[in-house]
Amino acid sequence: MSDTTIAPKRPLRGLDWKMLGPLAALVLLLVIGAFLNDNFLSTANLLNILTRAAFIGIIAIGATFVISSGGIDLSVGSMAAFTAGMMIILMNWMLGMTDVIWLIVLAGIAAGALIGTSAGFINGLFITRGGIEAFIVTLGTMGIYRSLVTWLADGGTLSLDSDVRSLYRPVYYGDILGLPVPVILFALTALAGWVILNNTAFGRHVQSVGANEDVARYSAINTDRIKLYAYMIQGACVALATIVYVPRLGSASASTGVLWELEAIAAVIIGGTLLKGGYGRIGGTVAGALILTLIGNILNLTDLISNYLNGAVQGVIIIAAVFLQRGLSRKSS
Amino acid sequence: MKHFVSALALSAAMATGAAAEDVTIGVSIPAATHGWAGGLNWHAEEAAKRLEAAHEGLDIVINAAGSATEQANALEDMVAVQQIDALVILPFESDPLTDPVRQVAESGAFITVVDRGLADPSIQNIYVAGDNVGFGRSAGEYMVDRLGGSGNVVAMRGIPTVIDDQRMQGFEEAIEGSGIELMAAEHANWSRDDAFEVMQDYLTRFPEIDAVWAADDDMAQGALEAIREAGREDEMFLVGGGGAAAVIRGVADGSETIPATVLYPPSMIATAMDLTVARFMSNGPVEGTFNLASPLITSDNAEAFYYADSPY
Numbered sequence: 001m002s003d004t005t006i007a008p009k010r011p012l013r014g015l016d017w018k019m020l021g022p023l024a025a026l027v028l029l030l031v032i033g034a035f036l037n038d039n040f041l042s043t044a045n046l047l048n049i050l051t052r053a054a055f056i057g058i059i060a061i062g063a064t065f066v067i068s069s070g071g072i073d074l075s076v077g078s079m080a081a082f083t084a085g086m087m088i089i090l091m092n093w094m095l096g097m098t099d100v101i102w103l104i105v106l107a108g109i110a111a112g113a114l115i116g117t118s119a120g121f122i123n124g125l126f127i128t129r130g131g132i133e134a135f136i137v138t139l140g141t142m143g144i145y146r147s148l149v150t151w152l153a154d155g156g157t158l159s160l161d162s163d164v165r166s167l168y169r170p171v172y173y174g175d176i177l178g179l180p181v182p183v184i185l186f187a188l189t190a191l192a193g194w195v196i197l198n199n200t201a202f203g204r205h206v207q208s209v210g211a212n213e214d215v216a217r218y219s220a221i222n223t224d225r226i227k228l229y230a231y232m233i234q235g236a237c238v239a240l241a242t243i244v245y246v247p248r249l250g251s252a253s254a255s256t257g258v259l260w261e262l263e264a265i266a267a268v269i270i271g272g273t274l275l276k277g278g279y280g281r282i283g284g285t286v287a288g289a290l291i292l293t294l295i296g297n298i299l300n301l302t303d304l305i306s307n308y309l310n311g312a313v314q315g316v317i318i319i320a321a322v323f324l325q326r327g328l329s330r331k332s333s
Numbered sequence: 334m335k336h337f338v339s340a341l342a343l344s345a346a347m348a349t350g351a352a353a354e355d356v357t358i359g360v361s362i363p364a365a366t367h368g369w370a371g372g373l374n375w376h377a378e379e380a381a382k383r384l385e386a387a388h389e390g391l392d393i394v395i396n397a398a399g400s401a402t403e404q405a406n407a408l409e410d411m412v413a414v415q416q417i418d419a420l421v422i423l424p425f426e427s428d429p430l431t432d433p434v435r436q437v438a439e440s441g442a443f444i445t446v447v448d449r450g451l452a453d454p455s456i457q458n459i460y461v462a463g464d465n466v467g468f469g470r471s472a473g474e475y476m477v478d479r480l481g482g483s484g485n486v487v488a489m490r491g492i493p494t495v496i497d498d499q500r501m502q503g504f505e506e507a508i509e510g511s512g513i514e515l516m517a518a519e520h521a522n523w524s525r526d527d528a529f530e531v532m533q534d535y536l537t538r539f540p541e542i543d544a545v546w547a548a549d550d551d552m553a554q555g556a557l558e559a560i561r562e563a564g565r566e567d568e569m570f571l572v573g574g575g576g577a578a579a580v581i582r583g584v585a586d587g588s589e590t591i592p593a594t595v596l597y598p599p600s601m602i603a604t605a606m607d608l609t610v611a612r613f614m615s616n617g618p619v620e621g622t623f624n625l626a627s628p629l630i631t632s633d634n635a636e637a638f639y640y641a642d643s644p645y
Contacts, residue, residue, distance in 0.1 A: 039539060044563075045537040052530060155365025155374040156644020157525075157551070159579070173562055248529065250556055253551075255367050255524050300519055300534035307520050308493055 021325025022271050022287035028221040037301040049290070049297050051172075054182035055080075055290035059260060060267035061118075061193040062098055064285045067268050068197065069230040070210035070277030071127065076238050077160045077260035078145035083242040083251035085149040087112045088158045091299055095161050105168045108162045112246070115240045119237015121284045124228035130276070142261070147270040150254040160250040178213030182244045186286075189240060193233070196233075203280075210277025252292040265294055270321045284325075291321055355390040356613045359417035359442075361407055362602060363425055364397040367523045368551040369575050372599030372645025373423065375581045384610050385421075391610065397603035403427040405433040414439045419443035419612065421605050427495070428452050442463050443612055447605040449496070459612070460622040461605040463597055465499035466506075467627040471595045472572045475508025475629050479570070479592075480556035482511050484543035489528055489552050500548050500574070516542075521552045528555030536560070542569045550577030553591055566590050575599075576630065578643045585635035593631045596638055599645055601625055 033040040059076050065072045088124055091108040096105065119141070126137040147177050152158065160168070176182045197203040205226045208216040246252070269275055271284025295317055299310050360381070365371040374397055381393040394415050398404035404425050411417045420437050424430040424446065430594065431452040438444050438456050445459040445570065454460065476486060491497040501518065508515060516539055522527040528547060535542065545560075547553035553573030560566050566589075573580050573594035580594050604625065612619045630638055 039537045042537065045534075048533050049535065052533075149369075150365055153371070154644040155371030157368055194596070249525050249555060251525065253368060253525070254365055254371065256526065258524075296530065297534055300531055301538050307490070307518075309383060310520070 016282040017089075022291065024324055025270070025321040026287050026291055026294070029291060029298065029317070032297045033294065033301070036304070040298070040301060045078050045297070046182070049293050050183045050186070051180045052101070052142060052297075053289045053293040054186040055245055056260060056263045056267055056292060057186045058189050058237050058241040058269075059234075060289050061189050061263040061282060062234035063264045063268045064193065064271075064273055064280045064282055065197065065206055065233045065329070066134075066235045066279055067208045067265070067273050067275060068280030069206045069227050070213065071227060071230065072138065072265070073120075073123060073231065073234050074135065074138040074261045075123060075141040075145060076234065076264055077257035078142045078149070079116065079257075080242045080245065080260060081252055081254070081256035081258075082145035083112050083115045083119070083147045083239060084246050084256055085114050085152045085158050087246055088243070088252055089152060090145070091164050092133070092161050095164060100166045101164055101330060104164055108164075108168070108246070109243050112243045114235065116239025116242060117232055117235045117328055118238075120232045120238070121228070123235070124231030127231065128224035147254065149252060153253055155254065157251045157253040160246065162250075165250040168250075170229055170247075172201045185240065185244060186265040189237065190286050191284055195283075197280050197282055202226070202229065207278055207280055210279070211276075212278070226258060229307050263292055266318055270318060270325070272325050288321075291317070317318045338636050355392060356388075356419070357392045357415055357417045358392065358419045358421060358483045358606070358609055359408075359409070359411035360370075360393060360395045360602070360606060361404055361414060361422045362395070362397055363404070363423065364399045366399070367391055368525075368577060368645045369523065369549065369597075369599055370407070372577075372643050374557050374601050375462040375598040376604045377606070380606045384606060386611065388614060391512045392615075393606070398425065399569055402473050404430060408437050412437055412442070417442050419445065420607050421445045421447065421602070421609050423447040423602060423605075424449045424451065431456070437546065445605050445609045447602055452640065457604070459608050459619050461601055461608065462622060462624050462629045464624065465597075466503035468502040468595050468597050469505070469548070470505025471489045471503075471627050471629045472574060472593075473546075475572055475631075476544050476546065477511040477513060479507055480513060482513065482541055484513050485539065485541055485544060486513050486515050486544045487517060487539065487542055489521045489531055489545065489547040489549075489556060490518055491520065491523040491552070493520060497548065504546060504548075521547070521555070523549045523551060525551050525555030525558075528552035529559045532556035532559035533563070536563045536565060544569055545571045547571060547573050549573065550575045550580040550594055553580060553594070556569050557590055560590070574627075575645070576638055577645050578640055581635050581639045582631060584630055584632055585639060586634050593629055596626075596628050596630055598625070599643075600640070 039045055087108045090111050091104050094104045123141055125140055126132055127134045171181055207220050209223050209226050213223055267288035268285050270288035272281040295314050354501050360377055361636045362373055362377055363370050385391055385393055396407040398407050420442050427449050430581055435456050444457045446457040447461045448463045519531050521531045545556055547556055550573040553571050563590050572592045574599050576596045580591055583591055584594055
């Protein structure tokens with residue numbers, strides 16, 4: 001992890017507990033998984049985990065920007081469901097207009113990108129120009145998008161036409177050099193996010209706005225614009241995750257993306273980003289998303305724990321991961 | 334015809350002692366948060382349109398609630414604002430809604446309970462009961478039959494509730510002593526996405542699976558995707574449940590991967606609404622318990638259960 005070297009407070013020790021905490025939790029889970037099931041470390045299972053983590057992971061990278069800037073976005077799960085629903089409706093509708101399936105798929109992907117980014121823009125606009133708390137704006141849009149997708153689907157499931165789906169399928173199921181496409185997109189998004197957050201003026205501004213908005217404003221930073229961009233990045237990340245999600249099951253319903261917002265926020269916080277803003281860690285977010293996915297995977301692979309307690313196990317591990325990260329960094333400083 | 338209907342409505346009004354000639358029926362159901370409930374809402378709307386067109390003076394009010402508390406609030410509104418003459422309710426949960434429904438009954442309304450029974454059955458006039466134990470049993474018996482009494486089976490359960498427990502209980506009873514081994518039963522929460530992931534993990538965990546029981550057709554479809562991706566669709570078959578249009582279509586067309594499902598029709602709400610309207614429009618008695626079976630659907634009978642337009 002190259003970003004461990006830029007830890008601001010403990011350059012001499014060269015150790016960053018904020019990064020090592022989630023990594024330690026990750027390694028611990030891998031060891032537990034390997035003990036519980038022989039197939040856990042098989043390539044197929046590890047690729048399953050990485051692919052699954054891609055949805056929450058990509059969304060969580062966007063959430064790292066929003067949370068670093070001192071904001072929060074509760075609407076991402078509903079936004080993903082609504083975007084997926086609109087993409088499916090558009091692609092099915094276009095099937096009556098043209099026979100060129102690849103054009104339909106491209107149009108669907110373009111529409112997804114546009115809808116997601118616009119949804120993020122709308123959130124950002126109400127938060128900055130409207131001056132309403134991010135929690136309230138995104139709580140509102142969360143309900144709006146969730147209801148819209150339920151309404152569009154008549155309470156049921158929107159299903160993508162099978163011809164379109166067979167061409168679109170490789171976006172989720174395909175692989176390049178043995179790596180599934182969602183994993184590659186996840187890695188590229190993480191890399192881009194890391195570069196933007198740590199190595200650009202914009203990234204530094206995001207974190208200064210989150211640390212202290214007034215100080216940032218006095219330093220001639222256009223804080224509204226920075227925040228607006230952060231929500232648009234979040235929207236674009238939701239769009240990308242949705243574009244990868246749609247070919248997986250070829251359907252969207254009222255239950256699509258439920259609680260994704262909390263998983264994304266949990267991944268970000270487990271990864272060492274501060275919930276109150278001012279400090280973001282893309283590498284940690286990636287580890288956080290992997291930890292959350294691993295917990296589900298390990299619980300499915302074993303009968304040791306009653307099914308009814310799955311949520312409790314997740315809760316314990318989330319708190320433990322954050323404790324490792326915070327508790328250890330406090331002792332070491 | 335018009336005279337005939339209004340005469341019936343009048344006699345119905347006299348029978349209930351209500352002053353109004355028109356009949357208002359409140360329908361309270363859970364909101365469309367998953368596929369089956371979506372089908373429930375759709376069938377309720379369809380039945381309301383059909384019944385209102387057929388009976389002059391009949392008004393049907395549908396309310397979809399997101400939780401047991403919301404449903405209790407909706408019942409209060411139905412009595413106070415809409416002044417319903419009859420209530421058709423699919424309770425979110427049995428115990429918490431028993432007293433709210435009792436309040437409605439005390440206002441003089443006729444009560445029809447669907448699917449989940451109340452804690453106190455004396456409140457209801459009509460009970461349209463689904464057979465959740467039978468739901469699991471039909472699937473289990475089919476598997477015993479098809480696997481010839483031995484094999485490795487995994488199950489996929491819904492959201493942890495009484496319904497889910499009863500289905501699981503029926504399934505376990507059916508395969509007990511048959512030589513079929515139930516290797517795992519995780520909760521996939523009646524969700525396609527969750528079922529996809531749970532199935533992927535089953536495939537990792539077990540090198541040999543002969544059959545999958547998914548206690549809902551949405552889950553069966555999610556699981557099927559995971560099996561296809563792993564290229565193991567020749568190894569096992571799935572049995573679903575509920576009666577989703579897409580699955581019934583596949584069963585009717587002779588699908589090898591999902592050769593059977595079990596009927597647990599969301600259209601049971603329409604049955605209950607018909608019976609409730611009949612209480613006001615028919616000259617025959619309609620009180621009592623109506624048990625709906627959970628029959629097995631295979632390629633032999635699937636056509637009869639297929640609704641192309643249903644969202645579920």
